[in-house]
Amino acid sequence: MSDTLLEVDGLDITYRTEAGDLKAVSDASFSIGSNEYFGLVGESGCGKSTLADAVMRTLDENGRISDGTIEFKGTELQALSEREFTEQVRWQEIALIPQSAMNSLDPLKRVSTQAVNVAQAHTDWSEEKAIEKLKELFNVVGLPESRVHDYPHQFSGGMKQRAIIAFSLLLDPSLIIADEPTTALDVIMQDQFLKYLDDLREIRDFSLLFITHDIAVIFEMCDSLAVMHGGQIAEQGDTEAIFDDPRHPYTVLLQRAFPDIREPKRDLVGIDGSPPMLEADIDYCSFADRCPWAESECTMGQPPAEPVEGDASHEVACIRSHEMDELAAEYLDGDEDEPDATDESGVGARESDVDGFDTVDDEQPVLELSDLHKHFSASTNIIETARQKLFGGDGANAVRAVDGVEMKLEDNQIQGIIGESGCGKSTLLETIIGLNDPTEGEIRFKGESVSEFGKKERKQFRQDVQIIFQDPFNTLNPHFTVRETLREPLNVHDIDYEEDRLLEMLEEVELTPAGEYIDRSESQLSGGEKQRVSIARALIMDPDVILADEPVSMLDVSTQASILEMLGELTDEYGVSMLYISHDLSTVSYICDRVNVMYLGRIVESAPTMDVLDDPKHPYTRALLEAIPIPDPHHERRWAELMGVPGDATDLPTGCRFKDRCPERMDICDQRPVFDDVGGSDHQTACHLHTGSETANDEIAEDDETAVRTVSDGGETQ
Ligand code: SF4
Numbered sequence: 131m132s133d134t135l136l137e138v139d140g141l142d143i144t145y146r147t148e149a150g151d152l153k154a155v156s157d158a159s160f161s162i163g164s165n166e167y168f169g170l171v172g173e174s175g176c177g178k179s180t181l182a183d184a185v186m187r188t189l190d191e192n193g194r195i196s197d198g199t200i201e202f203k204g205t206e207l208q209a210l211s212e213r214e215f216t217e218q219v220r221w222q223e224i225a226l227i228p229q230s231a232m233n234s235l236d237p238l239k240r241v242s243t244q245a246v247n248v249a250q251a252h253t254d255w256s257e258e259k260a261i262e263k264l265k266e267l268f269n270v271v272g273l274p275e276s277r278v279h280d281y282p283h284q285f286s287g288g289m290k291q292r293a294i295i296a297f298s299l300l301l302d303p304s305l306i307i308a309d310e311p312t313t314a315l316d317v318i319m320q321d322q323f324l325k326y327l328d329d330l331r332e333i334r335d336f337s338l339l340f341i342t343h344d345i346a347v348i349f350e351m352c353d354s355l356a357v358m359h360g361g362q363i364a365e366q367g368d369t370e371a372i373f374d375d376p377r378h379p380y381t382v383l384l385q386r387a388f389p390d391i392r393e394p395k396r397d398l399v400g401i402d403g404s405p406p407m408l409e410a411d412i413d414y415c416s417f418a419d420r421c422p423w424a425e426s427e428c429t430m431g432q433p434p435a436e437p438v439e440g441d442a443s444h445e446v447a448c449i450r451s452h453e454m455d456e457l458a459a460e461y462l463d464g465d466e467d468e469p470d471a472t473d474e475s476g477v478g479a480r481e482s483d484v485d486g487f488d489t490v491d492d493e494q495p496v497l498e499l500s501d502l503h504k505h506f507s508a509s510t511n512i513i514e515t516a517r518q519k520l521f522g523g524d525g526a527n528a529v530r531a532v533d534g535v536e537m538k539l540e541d542n543q544i545q546g547i548i549g550e551s552g553c554g555k556s557t558l559l560e561t562i563i564g565l566n567d568p569t570e571g572e573i574r575f576k577g578e579s580v581s582e583f584g585k586k587e588r589k590q591f592r593q594d595v596q597i598i599f600q601d602p603f604n605t606l607n608p609h610f611t612v613r614e615t616l617r618e619p620l621n622v623h624d625i626d627y628e629e630d631r632l633l634e635m636l637e638e639v640e641l642t643p644a645g646e647y648i649d650r651s652e653s654q655l656s657g658g659e660k661q662r663v664s665i666a667r668a669l670i671m672d673p674d675v676i677l678a679d680e681p682v683s684m685l686d687v688s689t690q691a692s693i694l695e696m697l698g699e700l701t702d703e704y705g706v707s708m709l710y711i712s713h714d715l716s717t718v719s720y721i722c723d724r725v726n727v728m729y730l731g732r733i734v735e736s737a738p739t740m741d742v743l744d745d746p747k748h749p750y751t752r753a754l755l756e757a758i759p760i761p762d763p764h765h766e767r768r769w770a771e772l773m774g775v776p777g778d779a780t781d782l783p784t785g786c787r788f789k790d791r792c793p794e795r796m797d798i799c800d801q802r803p804v805f806d807d808v809g810g811s812d813h814q815t816a817c818h819l820h821t822g823s824e825t826a827n828d829e830i831a832e833d834d835e836t837a838v839r840t841v842s843d844g845g846e847t848q
Pocket residue numbers: 378379380415416417418419421422423424425428433447448449450451
């Protein structure tokens with residue numbers, strides 16, 4: 131590449147704790163050239179953010195660089211005083227886009243005021259100059275310059291992200307460190323963020339240190355990368371060289387743990403275990419406990435980083451790197467050549483023999499939603515809210531979170547519901563499980579209307595329909611052991627059980643040996659282990675239906691793969707049906723028989739998974755597919771063609787709700803499209819490009835809400 135900008139050499143970072151000194155980063159070396167996008171990738175706790183903190187001097191008070199150097203443009207940063215670093219480096223030379231960037235703006239100050247404060251803390255700029263520069267950067271990142279004086283709460287999440295990029299560019303730094311900038315974003319917002327970063331390369335000279343757990347994003351965005359595990363750099367080099375010829379076992383497995391939407395039938399490979407706890411010294415290969423090819427020699431000192439033959443820039447710290455081709459082929463043998471979509475492993479685009487909407491009339495769906503609505507009052511007036519409770523109605527500006535959903539879930543079927551944040555998918559699950567009362571419509575369970583259940587049937591329903599929540603870190607009772615967590619629902623439902631049943635269930639969710647987990651408290655479990663306990667708690671009730679609310683989105687990719695695989699296997703083994711919601715079509719595609727795409731409270735496309743992947747009909751579905759990062763640097767990126775942000779559920783447009791963002795909008799889109807069959811009897815969408823008789827559309831245009839019933843009465847969905 132070009133001139134070296136940042137050079138990290140032999141870096142050790144140590145934390146002083148009550149248990150003594152613990153090393154978080156061990157002998158890390160890498161360099162970033164000017165105008166280079168460099169990725170640092172690895173699971174949580176591998177030390178990558180600690181490295182960024184060391185560069186930015188934001189290590190916790192008990193952390194220090196215990197060995198090695200960080201040079202920036204030839205100057206050793208540790209040799210600078212705090213004042214020199216602030217005056218010469220921070221913001222002006224190196225700027226940071228922090229984790230949770232959307233929350234890093236001060237909510238009490240206008241964006242322009244915050245920019246002026248940053249500029250004047252590091253330069254002698256006038257207020258006018260700082261605001262002019264901010265306006266210029268707002269144009270660069272696609273924000274209207276008229277919004278520079280807004281408060282952060284006046285921005286959507288995506289706009290805040292762009293404002294943060296503008297901030298990071300304010301003083302023309304040579305290097306931007308972006309620390310997990312996309313982790314909290316859904317797939318469309320992530321796509322837009324990455325596009326801005328990509329576009330910026332054309333108009334600005336700067337380098338990027340992109341830190342993430344998402345190797346697909348790194349493969350797409352970066353010229354070169356380093357893979358980190360347990361505080362050590364495992365492998366580094368040009369992105370294409372590492373993709374084509376990964377030499378470290380961790381890189382090989384990480385690559386195979388990631389879903390690739392182009393190969394939904396490919397099995398995912400989980401990585402057993404988790405990165406090691408911090409120790410006084412990491413004088414062994416930190417991947418040894420998880421490595422399928424570990425030998426006794428691997429624990430005799432930290433393997434040195436050595437160049438791969440024929441490519442001096444590609445370095446690997448593994449004593450068996452020269453054998454990796456054969457070892458990986460043997461280990462992963464069969465997965466690539468003969469993918470088996472109906473394999474009982476359950477992962478790899480399930481193709482169940484369950485028929486779709488139109489062919490199940492003779493069978494009873496286990497769960498059926500008919501014209502289901504859940505609207506929330508947006509009124510802050512107590513009297514108005516009480517009146518609505520007493521007499522019904524939504525009042526003005528009601529939030530129509532779920533707005534006419536039709537769905538049939540068959541026995542042993544996994545259906546996905548996918549859409550951006552705010553599309554109503556979580557509210558839909560909460561309404562099914564009874565956390566919300568439906569505003570309108572019906573939920574039928576095994577043919578019976580849930581609203582007509584008496585006390586006994588309702589209790590049985592709560593046993594038969596279980597939910598797994600998104601956040602494993604906040605869903606288990608911190609005061610309970612695993613044993614108490616599993617006992618609790620059994621006791622609530624007066625179900626007799628033997629203690630062995632608890633152990634069996636832990637074995638089922640691969641917490642083995644179960645005896646070692648049963649008495650652990652919540653704080654003694656990793657995120658993945660907590661989610662396994664949540665799954666065990668749901669399955670121990672022997673449910674008919676599981677509602678899974680983004681169950682892997684907060685987990686590292688290595689854990690995601692094994693949890694997805696396990697969920698698929700267990701639903702088959704227990705004959706459970708599942709509604710699986712996510713914003714990520716790639717994980718949905720691996721586990722679901724059928725996919726429903728939801729936008730502003732309504733299902734806009736529904737079809738068997740492979741039909742959605744091969745031939746998406748609705749422009750929104752196509753955008754969701756295009757937004758998925760492809761873990762392949764040779765793949766030419768197509769950014770999602772999508773305008774704006776999701777509409778406001780309190781002020782919905784007439785006609786097609788997607789029209790303000792749709793690149794294919796036509797005049798007729800001011801009329802609401804019916805949800806109708808396309809391309810076969812089992813594929814439905816709501817888009818004028820594909821569906822809708824003029825009669826139905828005319829009815830809908832006359833009276834949108836009446837038309838919901840008109841269409842439903844006529845046998846159409848939604
Ligand atoms: S050094 Fe040994 S344990 Fe470490 S990655 Fe290589 S083979 Fe595996």
